[in-house]
Amino acid sequence: MPPSIISYRTRGDLSKTDTFLKRLMKQDLRSILNKYGQLGVDALSKATPVDTGKTAASWGYEVTIAPGSATLTWTNSNTNQGVPIALLIQYGHGTPTGGYVPGKDYIKPAIRPIMDELTNELWKEVSKL
Numbered sequence: 001m002p003p004s005i006i007s008y009r010t011r012g013d014l015s016k017t018d019t020f021l022k023r024l025m026k027q028d029l030r031s032i033l034n035k036y037g038q039l040g041v042d043a044l045s046k047a048t049p050v051d052t053g054k055t056a057a058s059w060g061y062e063v064t065i066a067p068g069s070a071t072l073t074w075t076n077s078n079t080n081q082g083v084p085i086a087l088l089i090q091y092g093h094g095t096p097t098g099g100y101v102p103g104k105d106y107i108k109p110a111i112r113p114i115m116d117e118l119t120n121e122l123w124k125e126v127s128k129l
Contacts, residue, residue: 037074040110041059043113043114044056044059044107045057045059047109055076055078055085055086058078058085059074062075072118086107088101089103
């Protein structure tokens, strides 16, 4: 049996697509992500329940740009024996005496408006191309 041959033919060129992709790769998304990273830190700091204030003051962010992706991550460096205090506040935790401290949903409500604004700004930036 002879091997199957698959072929296709096209007209025109991909110059518009190529130009779009080249401009997209040259965009500086880092400045947009840094802007919203700091806005998120401010929102999270304000929304964090305050006992000592250490958790509220421990928010930060990281921007990672790699081929084909960009990531914005909010961090909180306040831990106790390796356990992130921000998550204990968010989800609740047991106490050494057998009690339970219920969680307080403060992260998602604080960060949601920032994410919505970020999404809109990134869409506008990409749409300019």
